[in-house]
Structures are given as C-alpha cells and as structure tokens.
Amino acid sequence: MKSPRDNEPLPPQFMGTLAFLPPHAHGNRSLTWWGMMGLVAIESTAFVLAIAAYFYLATHSAEWPPDQLVPSVAAGNVFSVISVLSLIPNLWLKRVAEAEKLKQVQIGLIVMSVVGLALMPVRYFEFASMHVSWADSAYGSIVITILALHTVHLVTDLYDTLVLTALMFTKHAKGRRFVDVAENALYWNFVVVAWFPIYAVLYLAPRFL
Amino acid sequence: MSANATEGTHDGEWLDERETRWRLDRTWSQGRGWLAALSTVDHKQVAKRYFVTAFVFFFLAGVLALLMRLQLSRAENALIGPDLYNQLFTMHGSTMMFLFAVPIMEGLAVYFVPLMCGTRAIAFPRLNAFSYWVYLFGGIMLWVAFALNIGPDAGWFAYTPLSGPEYSPGKRVDFWAQMITFTELSGLAVAIEIVATIFKQRAPGMALNRMPLFLWSMLVMAFMILFAMPSVMLASTFLIMDRLVGTHFFNAAEGGDALLWQHLFWFFGHPEVYIIFIPALGIVSAVVSAFTRRPIFGYPFMVLALIAIGFLGFGLWVHHMFTTGLPRLGSSFYTAASMVIAIPSGIQIYCWIATMWQGKPRFATPLLFVVGFILVFVIGGLTGVMLASVPMDLQLHDTYFVVAHFHYVLIGGAVFPLLAGTYFWYPKVTGRMLSERLGKWNFWTLFIGFNIAFFPMHYLGLAGMPRRVYTYGQGLGWDSLNLVSTVGAVLVAISILILIVNLVRSRKHGEMAGANPWDAPTLEWATPSPPPTYNFRHIPLVASADPLWQHREQLPVMRGLSVDKRELVLTTVLDAKPDVREPVAKPSIWPFISAIAVGAMFIASIFTPWAVIFGSIPAAIAITVWFWPKGAPPPDEEESEP
Numbered sequence: 059m060k061s062p063r064d065n066e067p068l069p070p071q072f073m074g075t076l077a078f079l080p081p082h083a084h085g086n087r088s089l090t091w092w093g094m095m096g097l098v099a100i101e102s103t104a105f106v107l108a109i110a111a112y113f114y115l116a117t118h119s120a121e122w123p124p125d126q127l128v129p130s131v132a133a134g135n136v137f138s139v140i141s142v143l144s145l146i147p148n149l150w151l152k153r154v155a156e157a158e159k160l161k162q163v164q165i166g167l168i169v170m171s172v173v174g175l176a177l178m179p180v181r182y183f184e185f186a187s188m189h190v191s192w193a194d195s196a197y198g199s200i201v202i203t204i205l206a207l208h209t210v211h212l213v214t215d216l217y218d219t220l221v222l223t224a225l226m227f228t229k230h231a232k233g234r235r236f237v238d239v240a241e242n243a244l245y246w247n248f249v250v251v252a253w254f255p256i257y258a259v260l261y262l263a264p265r266f267l
Numbered sequence: 268m269s270a271n272a273t274e275g276t277h278d279g280e281w282l283d284e285r286e287t288r289w290r291l292d293r294t295w296s297q298g299r300g301w302l303a304a305l306s307t308v309d310h311k312q313v314a315k316r317y318f319v320t321a322f323v324f325f326f327l328a329g330v331l332a333l334l335m336r337l338q339l340s341r342a343e344n345a346l347i348g349p350d351l352y353n354q355l356f357t358m359h360g361s362t363m364m365f366l367f368a369v370p371i372m373e374g375l376a377v378y379f380v381p382l383m384c385g386t387r388a389i390a391f392p393r394l395n396a397f398s399y400w401v402y403l404f405g406g407i408m409l410w411v412a413f414a415l416n417i418g419p420d421a422g423w424f425a426y427t428p429l430s431g432p433e434y435s436p437g438k439r440v441d442f443w444a445q446m447i448t449f450t451e452l453s454g455l456a457v458a459i460e461i462v463a464t465i466f467k468q469r470a471p472g473m474a475l476n477r478m479p480l481f482l483w484s485m486l487v488m489a490f491m492i493l494f495a496m497p498s499v500m501l502a503s504t505f506l507i508m509d510r511l512v513g514t515h516f517f518n519a520a521e522g523g524d525a526l527l528w529q530h531l532f533w534f535f536g537h538p539e540v541y542i543i544f545i546p547a548l549g550i551v552s553a554v555v556s557a558f559t560r561r562p563i564f565g566y567p568f569m570v571l572a573l574i575a576i577g578f579l580g581f582g583l584w585v586h587h588m589f590t591t592g593l594p595r596l597g598s599s600f601y602t603a604a605s606m607v608i609a610i611p612s613g614i615q616i617y618c619w620i621a622t623m624w625q626g627k628p629r630f631a632t633p634l635l636f637v638v639g640f641i642l643v644f645v646i647g648g649l650t651g652v653m654l655a656s657v658p659m660d661l662q663l664h665d666t667y668f669v670v671a672h673f674h675y676v677l678i679g680g681a682v683f684p685l686l687a688g689t690y691f692w693y694p695k696v697t698g699r700m701l702s703e704r705l706g707k708w709n710f711w712t713l714f715i716g717f718n719i720a721f722f723p724m725h726y727l728g729l730a731g732m733p734r735r736v737y738t739y740g741q742g743l744g745w746d747s748l749n750l751v752s753t754v755g756a757v758l759v760a761i762s763i764l765i766l767i768v769n770l771v772r773s774r775k776h777g778e779m780a781g782a783n784p785w786d787a788p789t790l791e792w793a794t795p796s797p798p799p800t801y802n803f804r805h806i807p808l809v810a811s812a813d814p815l816w817q818h819r820e821q822l823p824v825m826r827g828l829s830v831d832k833r834e835l836v837l838t839t840v841l842d843a844k845p846d847v848r849e850p851v852a853k854p855s856i857w858p859f860i861s862a863i864a865v866g867a868m869f870i871a872s873i874f875t876p877w878a879v880i881f882g883s884i885p886a887a888i889a890i891t892v893w894f895w896p897k898g899a900p901p902p903d904e905e906e907s908e909p
Contacts, residue, residue, distance in 0.1 A: 065781050065795045066697070066823040069813075070284075070805045076836050077827030078472075079848045087846055089390050089463050089837065096459035096493060104497040106532070110529060111501070111516070161317045173381050192514045196522035199514035203505070219893055228897040234850075 082234040084156045090234075090241045098248050101211065105252055108207055109259050112200045116267050123197045127190060128264045133183035136258055141250045142179065144173045148250075152243035157226055158236045159252045160226070165266050167223040168238065170246065174216035188260070201260060218242050269552065279826035287835060290830040293800040295387075297854055306854040307799050308392035312378050313399050317374025320815055327410065331355045336720075338583055340753035342741040352737035354439075358413050360423025361443060364539065365450045366406045366455070367682055371545040373398075373457040375688065376485045378450075380461055380698065382791035382798060383482055387828075387835040390463035391456075393858045398456035405449020406514030408870055409514025414440040417638035419443030422735065424536060425506065425753045427517035427528040432510045434572065440508060440905035441873045447503040451496045458492035461485055468835060469843045470790065471825055472809035480556075480563060483570050484549025485575040488542050494581070495538035500637055502531035512876050526591055533584035537604040541580035543677065545573060547616055547684035551637050554687045555619045557787035558634040559626030562813055565608055566620040567637035572611035572618075575869070579608045584620045589660045596655045602783050605655035609648060616641060625877030629724055632706030636687035639714045647675025650725065665735075668728025674721045686713070686766070693770070694784050698796045699777030705769040709762055723748040725754075794823055806836055839846055857893035864889045 085091055116122045151166030185205060190198035220240055225231065272691040278287050297307045308315065335355050338347040347355065381389045389395050419439045421430040430440045451719055467485045471476065506528065515521035517528050556563050563569055585593065585601040619641070628634055650672040654660050686709070693701050696849060732745050739745055783792035792815055794803050803822035811817045825845065828834045833851035838844055868882025 059871055064780070067782050067804070068818065068820070069793050070546045070824040071821035072280050072805075072826045073808045073823045074471075074825050075277075075279070075827035076806065076825050076845050076848060079836065081846055081848050081850065083837075086840075087837065089849060092463040092467060093391060093394075093459055096455075096462060096907065099493045100455055100459075102498050103494050104501055107501050107531065111505075114527055115516075115522065115524060116282075119526045125523065130671060156386050181612070192508070192512065194521075195517070196515040196524070199505075199508070199516050203508070203514070219291065221894075225895070236897075 075187065082237055084237055084240055088234075088241070090237050091244070094241045094244055101248070102252070104207065108204050109255060110203065112201050112263070115196045115200055116263070119196065119236075122267045123190070123201075124195045124263045129189060129201075129261055130187040132150075132260050133180055134257055134261045137177060137180045137184060138253065140177060141253055144170070145247065145250055148172070148243050148246050152240050152247075154230055154234045155240035155243065158232075160231055163236065163239055164223075164226055166243075167219060167226055170243075171216070171219050171223050171234070173189065173220055174212070177212060178216075180233070181205075181212060204256060205229045205260060208249075211252070215242070215249050217248050218245070228233060268481050274434065275832050276829050277827045278830050282830065284804070286644060287830055288799070291801045292799065294829075294831055294833060295799070297356075299552035303417060305859045306396075306856045307666060308396050308852055308854050308858075310381055310389035310392060310395055311696075311798060311800070311802075313395050314374045314378030316399055317370055317377060317695075318401070320399075321371035322408065324362050324406055325371070326364040326767075328359050329760065329763060331359040331362075334476075335359065336446055336753040338737060339739075339749050340742070341750065342746050343738055344501060345738075345805070347737060349459060349737045350420070353735075354413060354416075354418040356423055356735055357425075357443070359418045360369045361409070361419065362448065363677075364423060364543075365446060366402075368677070369450070369454055370544045370678070371685065372488065372543060372681075375546060375550075376488070377457060379692065379791055380464050380482060380485050380697075381468065382463060382794070382802055383789050384468050385480055385790040385793075385803060385809065386464065386468040386472065387459050387801045387803060387806075388833070390468060391460050391852075393852050394456050395460055396855075397858035397862050398453040400859055401449055401865060402457075404862060404866035405446050408449070409442055409446040412439070417442060419446075424532050425528075426532075426751075427506065427525045430506060430528075431517055435510075437871060437899055439771035441507055444503040444507040444510075445500055445869050445873055449866070451500045452865075454492050455469055455496055458489040458496075460488035462493070463514055466840050467837045469838055470809050471843055471845045472844045473838075475843075475874045476567075477809060477812045479549075479576075480552035480566070480569055480573070481549035481575050481789070482775075484545050484552070486543045487573045490546070491538050491542050491577055491580060493647070495535045495542065497594075498531050499535035499539075499729075502528060503536070504654065505531070507873075510724035511873075516553070526588070529588050529591065530584070533587045534581070535585040536581045537584040537587065540676070541576055541739050542802055544680045545576060547640070547681045548573065548576075550684040550688040550691075551615075551619060551640060553692050553787070553789065554637050554684075555622050556627045556783045556813075557635075557691070558631060560786065560816075561622055561626040562788075563618060564621040564625065564641055565614075568614055568813070569618050572614040575611040576608060579604060579611070583608065586660070587653055589657050590664045595657075599765055602655050602657055602712050609652055612648060616645070631690070632703055633687040633691040636690065637705070639710060640683035640687065643675055643679030643683060643714075643717065645869035647672060647753060657688045663728055665725040665733055666841075667732045667734060669797070670734055671721050671728060674724075678721075679894075680718060683713075686710075689766075691785065692791075693773070693778030694777075695791055695796045696778055697772050697774055697777070699775075700780050700784060701769050701777060705765055705772075708767045709769060710756055712765060714760075716755050716760075716762055719755025720752050721755070723752045755827060755904075769842045783815065786815075788816040788835075790814060793799050800837075801833075803841075852859065853895060861886065861889040862891055878882055 147169045148167060151170060154162035154166060188201050192199045192202040222242055273526055296307050297303055338344050348883055351688040361619045362386040377389060377395060381559050385775055389799060400533040417439050419442055421435055423438050425440060428434055451627050461904055465482055509516050517525050529892060532712040552563050586605045589598055640878045654672055690706055727748050780796045782795050792808055808825050834848050836845050837847040864886040868878055868886055871878035
C-alpha cells in the first residue's frame with residue numbers, strides 16, 4: 059500500500075478565496091429554487107399521471123360521463139379568470155422580492171393572500187358543480203380526485219403565503235427571506251399553469267369524449 | 268470589512284491547521300445527549316442510521332426468505348400454512364424493495380454524495396433528517412402490523428382486484444399502501460437533496476465532465492425517483508381510497524379497471540429496478556477504478572449509458588403485463604425496448620472489463636464482489652432478454668423462472684455491488700478496515716450459496732412450478748431441486764452471518780484505515796476517516812476527474828469560508844464556478860416532531876379518512892415551526908463587494 063495509514067489529509071495549498079461571494083442569490087443560483095423545481099417535477103408527474111388515469115378510465119368505459127352528467131362550467135370559469143389575473147400581482151411580487159424591496163413585498167404578499175382566500179369558496183362551488191360524488195362511479199372518483207389534488211396545491215400555497223406574510227412583518231424580514239418569497243411566487247405560477255390542463259380535462263373533456 | 272476580521276473568521280493560511288480544526292469542530296458540533304441525537308442534521312449521522320436500519324430490514328426479510336425455503340424444502344410440508352405464507356412472501360418482497368434496496372442506496376447517496384462533491388453538508392439537511400424518520404416510522408409500522416398478524420398478504424405489487432376491498436377485507440393491504448406513502452415520501456425528499464447537492468454544491472472546478480461516475484449514477488437515480496415514485500404514490504392512494512372511502516378506480520362494476528393498477532404500479536415498478544441498479548453501477552465504477560488504479564475506460568460513454576438506462580427504464584413497464592391481453596403490437600414495442608436496454612448495460616460491462624484489462628487489478632474483497640456481480644448479473648441479464656420475448660414470457664410468467672431471473676438481477680445487480688461498496692467504504696465511515704479474511708469467506712459463501720439457491724429455480728420454472736405456492740404435491744419432480752435450493756439459502760444465511768461478524772468485530776478491532784487506505788482518486792478520501800462533521804477543513808479546488816492521483820504532496824484548496832458560522836459554497840451547475848456562500852441549517856428537533864405528526868396522520872388515516880384533514884393541522888404547525896427562523900435575526904449580512 060502506497061500511503062501509510064495516516065489519517066491526516068494532504069496539507070492544503072491555498073489557491074483562491076471564497077470570502078467575497080454573496081451570502082444569498084435569487085433564481086437558479088439559490089438552493090431554494092432547485093428544491094422548488096424538484097417539487098414541481100414531482101407534482102407535475104403526479105398531475106400528468108392522474109390525467110392519464112382519467113383518459114385510461116374514459117376509454118375503457120361505455121359511457122363517459124355516466125348518465126351524461128357533464129359538470130357546470132360557471133365556477134370553473136370564475137376560478138380560471140381569477141387565477142390568471144392573479145399572475146399579474148404574483149409576477150410583480152416575484153420581481154420586487156428579487157429586488158428585495160420590503161414595503162412592496164409586504165403589499166404583494168397581502169394581495170396574494172387575499173387572492174388565495176378568495177379562491178377557496180370558488181373551489182368549493184367547483185366541487186359541487188361536478189354533479190357527482192367520488193363514490194358514484196369511476197368517473198366520479200377520478201374527477202373528484204383530480205380536483206382535490208389541485209386543491210391540495212392551492213391550500214399549500216395559500217398556507218405558505220400566509221406564513222410568509224406574517225414572517226415579512228417581523229424582524230426576520232431580510233436577506234434570504236426574500237428568496238423564499240420569490241420562490242413561493244414561483245410555486246404559485248406552477249399552481250396556475252397546472253390548472254389549465256386540469257380545467258380542460260374536468261370541464262371540456264366530458265363534453266367531447 | 269477589515270482584513271483582520273476576515274482573517275479572524277475565515278479559513279486560510281493565517282489560521283494554523285489545529286486552530287482551524289478546533290474552530291470548525293466547535294461551529295459544526297451536533298451536540299451530545301439524546302435530544303441532540305434526535306436533532307442531528309449531519310448527513311453522515313443520518314446516513315449511518317439509514318445503513319443500520321436498512322440492514323436490519325434486509326436481515327428480517329432474509330429470515331422470512333429462509334422460512335419460505337424451509338417450507339418448500341420438501342413436498343406437502345406442513346411447517347407453514349397458506350395464510351402465513353402469503354404474508355411471508357409479501358413482507359419479504361415489500362421489505363426488500365421498499366425498506367432495504369431503495370433506502371440503502373439513498374443512504375449511500377446521503378453519506379457519499381456530499382463527500383465526493385467536496386462540500387460540507389448535504390442540501391436541505393433538515394429535510395434529510397425528516398426523510399429518515401419518515402422511513403423509519405413507515406418500516407416499523409409495517410413490521411408491527413405483521414407481528415400482530417395484520418401483515419399484507421397480496422404480494423409486493425398488490426394487484427387489484429385481489430388487493431381491493433372485496434377480496435382483501437380487513438386492514439392488511441391498507442398497511443401495505445401506507446407503507447408505500449411513507450417510503451416514497453422519504454425517497455422523494457432524498458432525491459431532491461441529491462439533485463440539489465450535485466448540481467449546486469460541487470467543489471469549485473468540478474465541472475460536470477470531471478464528476479466521478481458514482482455521482483453521475485446517483486444523479487440519474489435521483490431523477491428517476493422524481494419521475495417514478497409519484498406513480499406508485501398515486502396508485503396506492505387510489506387503492507386505499509377504493510378500500511376506505513368507496514371510490515371505484517379499480518372496480519370494474521362501476522366503470523373502474525383493475526389493469527389501471529398494473530399500469531401505474533409498473534410505470535413506477537420498472538424504473539424502481541433501475542433506481543436500485545444504477546447506483547450499483549456507480550459503486551462498481553468507483554471500485555474498479557480504485558482497484559486497477561486507472562480512470563474508467565470510456566468515461567463519456569459510461570455517462571451516456573447511465574443516462575440512456577435512465578430514460579429507457581421508463582419505457583419498459585408493459586413487459587410485466589404481457590399476459591394481460593394487451594394488443595400484440597404494443598407488446599412488440601416493449602419487447603424491443605426491453606432488448607435495447609441491454610445495449611447501454613453492455614457498454615458499462617465492456618468498459619469495466621477494458622479498465623481491468625489495461626490495469627493491474629488488485630483482487631481485494633471489493634473487487635471480488637465486483638467480479639461476482641458481473642458474472643451473476645450477466646446471467647440475470649440473459650434470462651431478462653429471454654423473458655422480454657412475448658412467447659417465452661407467456662410460458663414462463665409467474666413461474667420460478669421469473670423468481671430466478673429477478674434474484675439474479677437484483678442480488679447480482681445490487682447486493683453484490685453493495686457489498687463491494689461496503690468493503691470499500693467501511694474504512695471511510697468507521698476509520699477501520701474490515702477483515703480481508705472474513706471478506707473472502709463472505710464472498711465465496713455468498714457466491715456459491717446464491718448460485719445453489721437460485722440456479723435450480725430456472726429449471727423449476729421451466730418444469731412448471733408456479734410462484735407463490737405454499738406447497739406442492741409429490742410426484743411433480745420438484746422435490747430434489749427445491750431441497751438443493753434450500754441448502755443454498757442456508758449457505759447464503761451463513762454468508763450474511765459472516766458479514767455481520769465482520770462488521771461488528773472490525774468496528775472495534777479492525778486495522779486502522781487512515782484517510783485513503785486504497786489510494787483511491789476521489790474526494791471522499793481527501794479527509795480523515797471517519798470524516799469530521801464539516802467533512803473538509805478547506806474546500807478542495809478540483810482540476811481533474813481524479814484529484815487525489817493528480818496531487819500527491821499538497822491538495823489545492825480555496826480559502827475564505829467562515830470557521831465560526833456554518834457555511835458552504837454554491838457553485839454553478841455546469842462549470843462549478845464559486846457563486847454563493849450559503850449558510851447551513853443548525854440541528855433541530857422539529858424534523859423529528861414533524862415526522863411524528865406526519866406519521867400519525869398516515870397511520871390514523873388507515874382507520875378514518877378524517878385523519879387526513881385533522882392530522883394535517885399538527886403536521887402543518889410542526890413544519891412551520893421547523894422553517895420559522897430562530898433566535899436573533901441575522902446581523903446585516905456582509906454583502907462584501909467583489
């Protein structure tokens with residue numbers, strides 16, 4: 059064996075310094091962004107597979123939906139309009155968070171909290187407008203489950219937003235907390251973008267299949 | 268900031284090595300006592316728990332296998348009845364796959380990915396601690412259920428309708444489905460950590476094309492986890508909802524479809540095989556390189572082969588379903604895909620052989636296990652190509668031929684490499700060498716015992732013996748080979764006992780290892796054995812794929828990370844240029860408490876669906892406290908100008 063059993067590592071040869079690097083950064087320079095992307099990858103996969111299950115069940119059923127009970131679209135449309143419009147304050151919030159402007163961030167967080175709260179009753183009516191229970195048929199099971207899956211994301215993001223809103227009014231509101239706000243805004247973008255295919259599956263597919 | 272302050276708090280030539288070590292030890296201390304033990308976020312500590320826990324489950328599942336072999340050793344044996352036997356094979360498969368194979372590979376990643384990257388901690392260390400507790404609780408839940416005679420009994424893949432409410436009343440399958448939720452949650456958390464650590468925390472200069480193949484393999488594994496595990500979580504959620512709240516996903520009478528289960532399960536289940544196998548490829552590359560003292564032949568092809576296996580692994584799932592009456596054209600596609608994956612696997616094997624051919628291999632125990640892996644795995648690969656062909660599969664499906672095939676692939680493809688890795692890295696983890704003498708005994712008893720146990724199963728399968736039968740009649744001609752197989756299983760058990768003796772004895776009495784006992788080239792060997800909590804006193808600066816072979820006298824490093832605060836350096840994804848000084852989380856009890864809250868929610872939801880609603884409240888509170896910043900807010904961060 060070449061090296062003796064010496065447990066001391068090789069002596070260091072200093073080549074450069076890391077001392078002047080910034081203590082946090084935004085976007086894909088931060089670990090938070092990568093963690094968020096991991097979540098988005100996992101959850102996108104879950105949505106895609108749930109939608110695949112929908113079409114699998116649809117193509118293996120004689121009648122889809124059973125008894126021609128298509129969902130009413132009104133609540134779904136309201137939800138879609140609000141969530142698309144919410145992208146405007148959300149993108150603004152992301153920008154001011156990246157610029158680390160505390161006052162604007164606080165305003166943006168309050169706006170987004172209100173948006174999230176406002177969407178809850180709309181979502182409640184969406185469940186009702188499916189006109190089906192999960193226990194009625196396979197159609198009911200998959201439709202309610204997909205809607206619930208999206209609702210979990212909605213609730214999660216609302217909860218995160220409320221916690222961050224509270225946090226940004228404390229003494230901790232500086233530095234990397236702005237990264238958290240910006241990445242939480244990114245997550246809301248995902249929740250909204252994921253809604254489009256789900257809307258199409260829940261509300262349009264039964265009319266055309 | 269003044270030059271003095273910099274010198275006072277950052278590492279560099281101004282602090283002597285003893286002072287640096289003392290300060291870093293203090294800063295990165297995980298504390299003492301039981302509370303500290305539950306709060307630790309040191310990835311090595313967490314990984315060691317993964318190793319021990321996964322090994323205990325391996326041992327338990329192995330005991331179940333021995334019981335099954337005893338039962339089958341002669342015809343019409345009355346040792347074990349059908350009900351217990353169903354639980355035995357279900358527990359054996361589920362434990363081996365979900366509680367041993369995947370967690371041990373994840374544990375290996377948790378321990379060695381940060382070390383090989385040359386960084387001070389894993390990304391998201393608290394999430395890492397959380398992942399371990401969730402895994403532990405899921406495993407304990409399953410085994411407690413088994414001990415109470417409510418162990419799952421519908422096979423490790425729990426096919427509907429057998430696993431559905433009609434044919435599996437009671438709670439048995441529910442425990443199985445929730446165990447899935449636990450382990451997949453844990454696996455997904457680890458996957459995110461691995462991706463983030465490899466992409467953002469590699470030592471300065473470790474561009475992607477200088478990354479050890481082990482890191483590439485763990486990266487591919489992590490991506491496969493991200494895209495495969497959601498499928499089984501969705502499937503097991505559908506299943507438990509069918510069983511508990513009356514949905515109809517798999518109920519044909521109400522428009523559901525039992526085959527949907529198989530699609531979702533195997534869309535996960537086939538990649539799962541590669542989630543286990545790909546890290547093993549990384550272990551083999553590390554061992555082959557170190558024991559031939561050469562870089563692996565054909566590095567770019569090895570990387571491409573790993574990635575190709577990762578992609579192709581998602582295109583094979585239907586080959587588990589050839590007998591379900593799917594359209595024939597579809598089957599042909601999956602046959603072709605199943606055969607294509609033999610090509611990148613073959614590239615890997617030829618490159619190792621070429622590496623060994625060029626070098627002077629040292630046949631220490633790790634390399635013996637690698638050679639054993641190549642022999643056993645090639646046999647398993649050949650029977651895999653046979654099973655990929657539909658006409659053969661129609662004959663052999665659900666026979667012992669399949670049992671032989673996948674044990675050759677899984678034990679050959681994962682356990683042999685894992686043992687190679689155990690003998691290779693044990694010195695790094697414990698500071699002591701494993702006994703070579705016992706290692707050779709361990710290898711030969713395993714290699715011979717394994718082949719005696721599993722080779723006869725090929726013939727038994729061809730002779731028509733089905734899987735999952737608790738006994739068989741006399742006069743079928745299966746008796747003697749089953750007895751031979753049982754004898755082989757006993758020899759495997761002896762081999763594992765030798766391993767345990769070696770692991771336990773060497774912990775105290777093994778030869779001292781030193782920092783780099785094998786003269787291996789990668790960064791985990793650039794630090795003492797066992798490594799200090801902060802891994803590296805100074806962050807290495809990497810200029811090649813084999814830094815420790817390039818630098819024999821002094822190791823190039825970067826100065827400037829704090830010795831009084833927990834810090835590591837983030838680098839850019841492709842070229843690993845230094846980018847950000849990132850603070851590292853301190854130990855916290857909250858990941859443990861969160862895991863208890865989440866675990867209680869999962870277990871209670873087996874009994875009432877309301878648990879999902881009410882159980883999420885304590886879980887949300889615990890996780891919020893975990894994230895909420897503690898103590899004084901950071902002083903105005905030193906945003907030094909470059």
